[in-house]
Amino acid sequence: MVQVTDRNRDRGRETGMSRKSFFTQSINPNTLFLGTMACLLPFLFLRSLLFIFIEMLLFITLNYLKKGKIKLLPSIIIIVSLVFFNLLTPVGKVLFRIGHFPITLTALTIGLRKGLILTGMVQISKFAMGRNLHFPGKAGILVGRTFACFDRITAMKIDLAPSQLITSIDDALTKVYSTMEMGTEEHPAAVRTTKYGKIFLLAMISLCWILFLIQGINL
Amino acid sequence: MSSTESRKLIPFLAALCLFLAAVEYAIPKPLPFLRLGLANLPIIISLFLLKPRETLLLIFLKIIGQGLITGTLFSYIFLFSASGSFASGLAMMGAHRLFGRKISAIGLSLAGAAANNIAQLAVAYFVLFGSATKYIAPILFISGGITGFLLGLFTDRFMERSKWFRSLIGTGTEEEKQA
Amino acid sequence: MKFRVKAADLIFIILSLALIAGSLLFIARHGNGTPRAIIKVRDTEYIYPLNMPQTLTFHGELGPATVIIRDNAVFFQESPCRDKICIHMGEGRKDGDFMACLPNRIIITVENSR
DSSP: OOBHHHHHHHHHHHTTTTOOOHHHHHSOHHHHHHHHHHHHHHHHTOOOHHHHHHHHHHHHHHHHHHHSOOOOHHHHHHHHHHHHHHHTSOOEEEEEEETTEEEEHHHHHHHHHHHHHHHHHHHHHHHHOOTTOOOOHHHHHHHHHHHHHHHHHHTSOOBOOHHHHHHHHHHHHHHHHHTOOOSOOOOOOOOOOOHHHHHHHHHHHHHHHHHHHHHHHHO | OOHHHHHHHHHHHHHHHHHHHHHHHHSOOSSTTOOOOGGGHHHHHHHHHSOHHHHHHHHHHHHHHHHHHHTOTTSHHHHHHHHHHHHHHHHHHHHHHHHGGGOOHHHHHHHHHHHHHHHHHHHIIIIIIGGGGGGTHHHHHHHHHHHHHHHHHHHHHHHHHOHHHHHHHTTOOSSOOOO | OOOOOOHHHHHHHHHHHHHHHHHHHHHHHHTTOOEEEEEEETTEEEEEETTSOEEEEEEOSSSEEEEEEETTEEEEEEOOSSSOHHHHTOOBOSTTOEEEETTTTEEEEEEEOO
16 A cells, blocks of 8 residues: 655755755745845846857746755756647748658747747746745735645545545545644744855856846857 | 634644645656646535635635645746636636536536636737647647536535535525535 | 635636636647748748738849838748749739749748647
């Protein structure tokens, strides 16, 4: 009988939410979030495919450093499928033909651009998210409670045998629900941004904006 | 249902959505964008337990929660999943409101799956694939129809068998599900 | 397994089937796609769908020629050739339409995709 729980708990560890890295230890989560968001805007307006690719690689590296491991396969699949589907509508210079079907340059560029920008966006937004991100106000409390429940549900053991499935799910739900705490959750003391953290953020933001501004000069 | 109870239930169901989404992520699929829609189960259940406004809040929590967990909150992918979840949530709410007792979890789930696919195809058309989107449509609708039906069936049985569910229904709700 | 299908469920079952059938039919009817212009400049080919207006410049044997795609049609606007026959060939819109600037070695044909 397979246990759903262990896999999910491991996944929780895998996402590296609780992993200690330079970024999680030296930068306040809210600051990291705001700082990284400041990079998103110039990224979206990049024109050169090369720059997009470089910045995407940059954030993949940052995420790898932050989390210790990274899953690139989904991103690769996304890029490949975007290129594939965009190639289906041929536009531009014909590079070669597969059988009768033309593979065109402009369509390829469009597909690549969409794929790389999408992947870059995802990497940037992943880098921005950290544990203990405080959401202001009532929404914040709700979100906080949701995640608290989520942690507890994920820790439950569920019997996957079909005849017992509903019962075991039912029991797990009852258990978590009945012991749900409604008080205001204590936030662990937020990490304060160190000098090196600030230097890093500044460097990251500057780099992103420089890449963006260079384009205006070079074209 | 008292407001204290619903304040407890809403984040709980949202957490359940996230958990089911995580489970679904773990299941290997032939094509990555074919969703099982497991995360819709708590929403269907909520239609029988909560007020419409509360279900709407639940949907928002689910969307934001998924964005936070996958880390894709600020990307086109989020636009994709958010529009799907939002559309399917609204469709299920609408169908429930419109048909009341005459529709079971099966119909609700199918409505949600259809709306989800339509919304996602629309986003795909405008943002990602352009005219090549039409080739994906049949696959999405077929898998959506099948998984929607199966999920509805499962939800139906769950609501019938779950003691937890029955205990909450008994606290006095807008609609009573017939046992 | 007992099936407890209710009346309104059927509506959505039918709807789901209709979506499947509809999307398949849509592909069957529109699989041909919009017409596109195949522009051959010496030995290189370029493809442009006619529903995306744009102004293009191609460098043929004699020099640059301007080709315009507008209102779902394609035509030569300027050409470095002497007689400008290509410009007088007018515009192409549907499968089989054809314009050529032989001195400059630029040939435009219109075809339906697939």
